[in-house]
Amino acid sequence: xxxxxxxxxxxxxxxxxxxxxxxxxxxxxxxxxxxxxxxxxxxxxxxxxxxxxxxxxxxxxxxxxxxxxxxxxxxxxxxxxxxxxxxxxxxxxxxxxxxxxxxxxxxxxxxxxxxxxxxxxxxxxxxxxxxxxxxxxxxxxxxxxxxxxxxxxxxxxxxxxxxxxxxxxxxxxxxxxxxxxxxxxxxxxxxxxxxxxxxxxxxxxxxxxxxxxxxxxxxxxxxxxxxxxxxxxxxxxxxxxxxxxxxxxxxxxxxxxxxxxxxxxxxxxxxxxxxxxxxxxxxxxxxxxxxxxxxxxxxxxxxxxxxxxxxxxxxxxxxxxxxxxxxxxxxxxxxxxxxxxxxxxxxxxxxxxxxxxxxxxxxxxxxxxxxxxxxxxxxxxxxxxxxxxxxxxxxxxxxxxxxxxxxxxxxxxxxxxxxxxxxxxxxxxxxxxx
Amino acid sequence: xxxxxxxxxxxxxxxxxxxxxxxxxxxxxxxxxxxxxxxxxxxxxxxxxxxxxxxxxxxxxxxxxxxxxxxxxxxxxxxxxxxxxxxxxxxxxxxxxxxxxxxxxxxxxxxxxxxxxxxxxxxxxxxxxxxxxxxxxxxxxxxxxxxxxxxxxxxxxxxxxxxxxxxxxxxxxxxxxxxxxxxxxxxxxxxxxxxxxxxxxxxxxxxxxxxxxxxxxxxxxxxxxxxxxxxxxxxxxxxxxxxxxxxxxxxxxxxxxxxxxxxxxxxxxxxxxxxxxxxxxxxxxxxxxxxxxxxxxxxxxxxxxxxxxxxxxxxxxxxxxxxxxxxxxxxxxxxxxxxxxxxxxxxxxxxxxxxxxxxxxxxxxxxxxxxxxxxxxxxxxxxxxxxxxxxxxxxxxxxxxxxxxxxxxxxxxxxxxxxxxxxxxxxxxxxxxx
Numbered sequence: 001x002x003x004x005x006x007x008x009x010x011x012x013x014x015x016x017x018x019x020x021x022x023x024x025x026x027x028x029x030x031x032x033x034x035x036x037x038x039x040x041x042x043x044x045x046x047x048x049x050x051x052x053x054x055x056x057x058x059x060x061x062x063x064x065x066x067x068x069x070x071x072x073x074x075x076x077x078x079x080x081x082x083x084x085x086x087x088x089x090x091x092x093x094x095x096x097x098x099x100x101x102x103x104x105x106x107x108x109x110x111x112x113x114x115x116x117x118x119x120x121x122x123x124x125x126x127x128x129x130x131x132x133x134x135x136x137x138x139x140x141x142x143x144x145x146x147x148x149x150x151x152x153x154x155x156x157x158x159x160x161x162x163x164x165x166x167x168x169x170x171x172x173x174x175x176x177x178x179x180x181x182x183x184x185x186x187x188x189x190x191x192x193x194x195x196x197x198x199x200x201x202x203x204x205x206x207x208x209x210x211x212x213x214x215x216x217x218x219x220x221x222x223x224x225x226x227x228x229x230x231x232x233x234x235x236x237x238x239x240x241x242x243x244x245x246x247x248x249x250x251x252x253x254x255x256x257x258x259x260x261x262x263x264x265x266x267x268x269x270x271x272x273x274x275x276x277x278x279x280x281x282x283x284x285x286x287x288x289x290x291x292x293x294x295x296x297x298x299x300x301x302x303x304x305x306x307x308x309x310x311x312x313x314x315x316x317x318x319x320x321x322x323x324x325x326x327x328x329x330x331x332x333x334x335x336x337x338x339x340x341x342x343x344x345x346x347x348x349x350x351x352x353x354x355x356x357x358x359x360x361x362x363x364x365x366x367x368x369x370x371x372x373x374x375x376x377x378x379x380x381x382x383x384x385x386x387x388x389x390x391x392x393x394x395x396x397x398x399x400x401x402x403x404x405x406x407x408x409x410x411x412x413x414x415x416x417x418x419x420x421x422x423x424x425x426x427x428x429x430x431x432x433x434x
Numbered sequence: 435x436x437x438x439x440x441x442x443x444x445x446x447x448x449x450x451x452x453x454x455x456x457x458x459x460x461x462x463x464x465x466x467x468x469x470x471x472x473x474x475x476x477x478x479x480x481x482x483x484x485x486x487x488x489x490x491x492x493x494x495x496x497x498x499x500x501x502x503x504x505x506x507x508x509x510x511x512x513x514x515x516x517x518x519x520x521x522x523x524x525x526x527x528x529x530x531x532x533x534x535x536x537x538x539x540x541x542x543x544x545x546x547x548x549x550x551x552x553x554x555x556x557x558x559x560x561x562x563x564x565x566x567x568x569x570x571x572x573x574x575x576x577x578x579x580x581x582x583x584x585x586x587x588x589x590x591x592x593x594x595x596x597x598x599x600x601x602x603x604x605x606x607x608x609x610x611x612x613x614x615x616x617x618x619x620x621x622x623x624x625x626x627x628x629x630x631x632x633x634x635x636x637x638x639x640x641x642x643x644x645x646x647x648x649x650x651x652x653x654x655x656x657x658x659x660x661x662x663x664x665x666x667x668x669x670x671x672x673x674x675x676x677x678x679x680x681x682x683x684x685x686x687x688x689x690x691x692x693x694x695x696x697x698x699x700x701x702x703x704x705x706x707x708x709x710x711x712x713x714x715x716x717x718x719x720x721x722x723x724x725x726x727x728x729x730x731x732x733x734x735x736x737x738x739x740x741x742x743x744x745x746x747x748x749x750x751x752x753x754x755x756x757x758x759x760x761x762x763x764x765x766x767x768x769x770x771x772x773x774x775x776x777x778x779x780x781x782x783x784x785x786x787x788x789x790x791x792x793x794x795x796x797x798x799x800x801x802x803x804x805x806x807x808x809x810x811x812x813x814x815x816x817x818x819x820x821x822x823x824x825x826x827x828x829x830x831x832x833x834x835x836x837x838x839x840x841x842x843x844x845x846x847x848x849x850x851x852x853x854x855x856x857x858x859x860x861x862x863x864x865x866x867x868x
Contacts, residue, residue, distance in 0.1 A: 216769060291758035295766075298759055320759060324725035325732055327758035332729075335650060 006049055008041035008057055008101055011146065015059040015103050018144045025125060027118045028139035030064050031071050032104035040101045053099025054203040060095060061106040061139040061148035065132075067180035068092055068105065075182040076108040076117070076132075079300065079307045089180025090212040091149060091191050098207035103145055106135030109367060111297070112156060112184045115309030116364050121164060123395050127360040130160030131367030133194065137164040140194045147195040147204060153184040153289060154377055155356070155370025157192030158385040162355035162398030163368065165424070167415075168385040169193045169201050170376070172406045177212020185292035187331075188285070188377055198386070198416045205408065229413055230349060233266030238348035240402075241271045242278060243372055248358030254389040254397040255354050261421050262352075272344055272351065277336045282371065284333035285378045291327045294319025334378055341379035345404045350414050355385035355398035362393075372400060382408045384415050387424040396424075440483055442475035442491050442535055445580065449493040449537050452578045459559060461552045462573035464498050465505050466538035474535045487533025488637040494529060495540040495573040495582035499566075500625075501614035502526055502539065509616040510542040510551070510566075513734065513741045523614025524646040525583060525625050532641035537579055540569030543801060545731070546590060546618045549743030550798050555598060557829050561794040564594030565801030567628065571598040574628045581629040581638060587618040587723060588811055589790075589804025591626035592819040596789035596832030597802065599858070601849075602819040603627045603635050604810070606840045611646020619726035621765075622719070622811055632820070632850045639842065663847055664783060667700030672782035674836075675705045676712060677806055682792030688823040688831040689788050695855050696786075706778055706785065711770045716805065718767035719812045725761045728753025768812055775813035779838045784848050789819035789832035796827075806834060816842045818849050821858045830858075 016034050023029055037059070044052045067073050067085035074080040087093075092102065107119045112132040119134040121127035122142035129138040133150030137160030140148050150157040152170050161168025169192055176191035183189060193204050212218040239259050244252045263269040294301075294316050301308065301316050308316070344351065354372045361368055376383035382405070385398040401418065403411030450468050457463055471493070478486045501507050501519035508514040521527075526536065541553045546566040553568040555561035556576040563572040567584030571594030574582050584591040586604050595602025603626055610625035617623060627638050646652040673693050678686045697703040728735075728750050735742065735750050742750070778785065788806045795802055810817035816839070819832040835852065837845030 287758075292762055295759040295762035298763070320757065322758040323754065324721075324756040324758050324761035325729040325754060327761055328726055328729035329732070 006057060008044045008052070008099070009038070011057050011059050012037045012041040012101055012103065015145050018142070019103070022122070022142050022144060026120050026122055026138050026142055028106055028135040028142065028144060029061065029104045030074070030107055030135070033071050033102070036070055037101050037103045044099050044101065053097065054207055055095055055098040055100035058095075058100040058147060059103050059145045060100045061104060061136055061145040062092060062102055063108050063133050063136050063148065063150050064105040065108045065112050065151055065182050066092060066149055068102065071105055073105065076110040076112065077307065079304045085180065087180065090177040090214060091208050092180070094208045095149070095204070098203070106133070106139050106148055108132050109134060110309045110312050111182065112151060112153060113293075113315060114311040114367055116367055121360050123165060123360070124362070124393075126362050127395065128163065128364060128367050130163035130356070130360060132156040133160050133192070134367065136194045137161050137166050137168070140164070140166045140196060147193060147200055150192045150194055151181060151184070152190050152192050152373070152377060153188045154285060155373030157194065158373045158383060158398070158400060159356045159368055159370055161194055161385040162387070162396065163360035165387040165396030165398070166194045166196060167198055167201065167387070168355070169195070170383050171205060171209065171408050172382045173380045174218050175205070175209045175408065177210075177215040177218040179212050179214030183296045185289040185296070187288060187292060190377070198412060198419050202412060205412070230410070232417060235262070235267040235350070235414065236348045237262055237267050237269045238272030238344060238351045239269065240351050240353040240375065241273045243353045243375070246357060246371055247354040250391050251354045251356070251358045251397055255352060255399055258388050258399050258418070258422065259352055262418065265421055269352075270348070272348065274340055274344065277333070277340050278375070280333050281337040281378050282374055284330040284337065285374050287322060287326055287330035288334065290315050290319035291322040292319075294322070338379045341375060341381060342405065350411065351402040353400045353402065355400040359391040359393065359395035359397055376400070376402045381405050382411050384411060386415055386418060386422065388422045440491060442478045442486070442533070443472070445491050445493050446471045446475040446535055446537065449579050452576070453537070456556070456576050456578060460554050460556055460572050460576055462540055462569040462576065462578060463495065463538045464508070464541050464569070467505050467536070470504055471535050471537045478533050478535065487531065488641055489529055489532040489534035492529075492534040492581060493537050493579045494534045495538060495570055495579040496526060496536050497542050497567050497570050497582065497584050498539040499542045499546050499585055499616050500526060500583055502536065505539055507539065510544040510546070511741065513738045519614065521614065524611040524648065525642050526614070528642045529583070529638070532637070540567070540573050540582055542566050543568060544743045544746050545616065546585060546587060547749060548745040548801055550801055555794050557599060557794070558796070558827075561796050561829065562597065562798060562801050564597035564790070564794060566590040567594050567626070568801065570628045571595050571600050571602070574598070574600045574630060581627060581634055584626045584628055585615060585618070586624050586626050586807070586811060587622045588719060589807030591628065592807045592817060592832070592834060593790045593802055593804055595628055595819040596821070596830065597794035599821040599830030599832070600628045600630060601632055601635065601821070602789070603629070604817050605639060605643065605842050606816045607814045608652050609639070609643045609842065611644075611649040611652040613646050613648030617730045619723040619730070621722060621726060624811070632846060632853050636846060639846070664844070666851055669696070669701040669784070669848065670782045671696055671701050671703045672706030672778060672785045673703065674785050674787040674809065675707045677787040677809070680791060680805055681788040684825050685788045685790070685792045685831055689786060689833055692822050692833050692852070692856065693786055696852065699855055703786075704782070706782065708774055708778065711767070711774050712809070714767050715771040715812050716808055718764040718771065719808050721756060721760055721764035722768065724749050724753035725756040726753075728756070772813045775809060775815060776839065784845065785836040787834045787836065789834040793825040793827065793829035793831055810834070810836045815839050816845050818845060820849055820852060820856065822856045
């Protein structure tokens with residue numbers, strides 16, 4: 001397992017050993033740059049801990065939807081096999097400036113959608129790791145890297161995190177610039193992180209949040225709204241009731257059990273029931289996503305239709321049929337949905353929900369259903385998946401925390417406390433994956 | 435002519451007399467509330483100049499697209515004949531709080547589009563006043579009210595201002611909240627003002643700019659970026675060359691002549707030539723406008739199709755056929771267009787262009803072409819039309835000033851100076867209209 005270490009060189013050697021041992025089975029990586037990682041690690045080590053940056057000692061896997069100037073980037077598509085971007089994506093440049101070493105590129109589903117990837121779930125190779133940040137979640141969960149970059153348009157960070165027993169975090173919209181990342185659906189796309197602990201997310205966020213001149217949505221600096229840390233017995237938690245109804249019994253029990261444990265520590269835990277707009281939001285997200293994908297792929301799809309997988313092709317075909325007025329109406333639904341979810345935070349500090357419908361499916365014909373992640377994505381709220389339980393089959397079940405927009409630091413505070421309460425890492429079978 | 439006066443009561447009497455004398459021919463008003471105006475004027479007069487508010491003594495016409503709680507509001511459509519809104523629109527509430535007296539509702543074209551209204555141009559009743567803020571421009575130009583509220587989606591404030599020899603001003607997006615105004619195309623709609631002098635615009639902007647809780651686009655407070663006033667000999671003016679090519683010879687000569695007069699006063703006047711994105715912008719605006727209108731009218735049009743005029747019906751029909759991916763691609767063009775126009779301000783302080791293609795058409799089959807107003811509208815920049823010359827037929831020709839986004843105060847400063855340089859009011863035939 002990659003552990004906190006003062007030595008980038010040692011961290012990289014550990015990562016490479018672990019990749020050698022596990023990746024032939026798990027297939028989390030599409031490209032590993034051992035020589036480059038060793039060279040960068042040595043350079044950072046020479047700078048020393050003081051000057052090496054806040055991500056000194058971090059080994060990172062970068063989702064292959066995200067450009068790297070020194071490694072191929074194929075966006076999960078045969079059309080881009082061997083493609084060499086000119087330069088690092090904004091977020092890659094930021095983590096490297098902060099001292100992280102990029103070890104390699106992790107598997108993404110084709111153009112970040114739903115065609116299953118070759119990656120296996122580290123907890124059980126018969127199970128999907130989820131998607132689309134499949135390789136990032138599997139690599140972190142299997143201890144091959146300390147953290148990984150992912151992207152989320154519907155549920156592509158939080159769902160694989162839940163399936164693989166990793167922590168997944170999607171900051172508020174606009175916090176992390178998206179220049180150099182292949183667009184999936186621009187109005188929904190966000191950068192996210194996968195890590196093994198909440199503590200490891202904090203310097204990642206600090207190193208990457210800020211203005212990206214190439215991404216108009218990131219122009220605004222994240223509002224610094226420092227608030228006093230909430231004592232657990234002052235915390236108000238709303239359990240998002242309509243999502244429990246969509247979960248498997250084991251997942252619903254995990255979320256309820258987590259709520260009870262928080263209540264036992266003094267938190268005020270209540271059930272939260274949004275109105276009808278909430279249900280309309282799910283369809284709106286699919287309309288927005290399909291239409292925006294059809295627009296992004298317009299020319300490429302016309303010229304390379306035969307090189308598209310069946311699931312993404314059917315999404316694009318559906319997207320091409322959507323009328324502008326349906327799209328505009330979905331945008332209007334999103335506005336109402338956002339106002340409604342914002343309103344819930346008048347009464348609670350954080351929302352609690354399943355991070356996925358259930359444990360990872362025992363199948364490689366699917367990457368699972370992102371439905372649980374749609375509310376935070378559509379409403380533009382920060383969200384985090386945290387492993388909380390093991391199913392009877394020994395597979396991880398993650399809970400989701402959703403925070404107030406631009407209140408990401410409080411969300412991380414609450415997640416750190418929840419992590420202690422849940423104490424997932426002490427569960428006996430964990431050694432099997434990690 | 436309505437003049438600056440300390441007495442709201444006297445101003446209202448002057449306005450009502452002027453309306454009695456001229457409106458039977460001009461038909462600028464759909465509704466005049468003489469009793470209500472007298473009552474409000476008396477109440478404000480009792481408060482006195484000190485406590486009456488910054489719009490003390492202002493008489494105002496409100497475009498009939500904008501709700502008034504005490505007068506009918508029909509949005510120019512027979513479907514809404516006799517409609518009585520519950521309350522004033524946000525901007526109406528703001529001007530009333532500031533001491534203005536609303537005298538009546540001014541003619542809008544049907545749902546603020548292109549079907550010609552009954553209104554006549556005060557300079558020549560055979561000519562169109564332009565649209566869609568037809569009545570607001572005509573009422574101000576004919577001296578029936580001191581100022582009027584309008585709205586602009588393509589060129590609905592600046593073009594009628596130019597046709598009628600009024601000053602028209604469209605502040606930066608988000609400065610004036612739009613709650614209580616019938617949507618035309620939400621991503622383009624803005625509130626604007628018509629007045630006889632630039633000085634009269636300043637308190638109108640001050641009284642109305644700010645947060646409107648019902649309009650998400652107005653959440654952000656206009657940035658106060660006070661800058662030192664520019665001395666005329668430091669002013670850099672860019673003449674938007676591609677728009678001159680679309681203007682009539684008389685209008686092109688007016689804009690060139692205005693540039694020469696500014697240069698004679700020491701300004702640095704140069705020709706500005708944007709790239710190809712500029713041309714793509716015009717088509718993008720039409721795509722956005724048609725698609726958004728089709729979405730707004732979806733249900734109403736299905737139920738009342740026979741009550742729509744031919745021009746708006748054809749826009750909605752075209753809008754219904756637009757695919758979501760075309761709409762998204764038009765949004766992308768707008769983003770590039772906006773970046774390109776923003777970039778022009780690296781070298782200039784203000785752009786100079788025609789405010790309309792030429793003088794008002796001698797026809798009531800058209801309300802004219804908004805093409806000259808599309809750049810500022812699409813790019814989200816503040817813009818102002820100022821009467822500058824008279825055509826050989828004795829019709830006004832307006833020039834347009836376009837400012838940097840959120841730099842509205844500087845735009846007004848430059849316009850005030852230009853107003854002195856041009857000295858339109860001293861032109862001999864002016865008495866005829868005003």
